[in-house]
Amino acid sequence: MSDDDSLIEEFFSEVNDKYYPQVLEGIDLLDEQCIEEGIEALSRPLHTIKGVTGFMSGFEPASTFTHKVESFLKKMQAGEIAHKLPQIALAIESVNSIFMIIEQLRESGSYDKAATDDIEKRLAGEGKKTEGIGAESDTPVELESLPDAEIITLKARRLYNQQQLGIVDDTLKTIAEGKRILFDFGISMSVASSLFELIASYSDSHEIGITGMNTHCTSTFYSWGFQRYLNVFDSRDSFLK
Structure with a gap:
């Protein structure tokens, strides 16, 4: 068996045992119209699949297609695409198609390009700003200064889009270096992993704590390993001791 064959076998073993179960979880969440949570569940396995297939000879079309699906999901997550049944159905169809393309390339070295082109055309056609989605971005945070x-x-129940993240970043920049910071997630129902990435980027210059996370936020926090940079507290009082 060549090195390329070994890489392919290892990749498909990972797909079957690890990535596809994660993708099924994400698809189930989308089907239940839990859009933000579903896209979060899909983001890591799809990003990995895109990267690995991009380096595997003959599987490059799967990487290119996955990239386009990722772009669609990110726009959906940011509120640029409607969270309605036709768009949800297209998201699920496109994710499932990634695995169909991979299997076709494995079995025959080719794939159904006409079907793929049709999906890509529909993905591109949905990429228009939708009114009313993500309107919570006006005042996503409230800052309280203590001695x-x-x-x-966090004042937004769902915090995902770039405008919201920009306001959080601007708020963090106003805080003097070395001062302790606590993020209270008590109001938020779900947030993007990129919010935790942003907060963690300030952990070198601040001691940062997190409190009030619900199950969805906690799952995102620990699955991406942010506990290495940020401390979780039971309450404000336990942080302020």
Whole structure:
């Protein structure tokens, strides 16, 4: 068996045992119209599949297609695409098609390009701004200054789009280096992993705590390993001790 064959076998073993179960979880969430949570569940396996197939000889079309699906899902997550049944159905169809393309390339070295082109055309056609989605971005945070710490309360129930993240970033920039910061997630129902990435980027210059996370936020926090940079507290009082 050549090195390329070994890589392919290892990849498909990972797909079957690890990535596809994660994708099925994400698809189930989309089907239940839990859009943000479903896209979060899909983001890691799809990103990995895109990267690995991009380096595997003969599987490059799967990488290119996965990239386009990722772009569609990111726009959907940011509120640029409607969260309605036709768009949800297209998202699920496109994700399932990634695995169909991979299997076709494995079995025959080719894939159904006409079907793929049709999906890509529909993905591109949905990429228009939809009114009313993500409208919670106006005041996503509230800053409370205490003598020994700054408390940042997330005011948006769902925090995903770039405008919201920009406001969080601007708020963090106003805080003096070395001051302790606590993020209160008590109001938020779900947030993007990119929010935790943003917060973690300030952990070198601040001691940062997190409190009030629900199950969805906690799952995102730990599955991406942000506990290495940020500390979780039971309450504001336990942080301020």
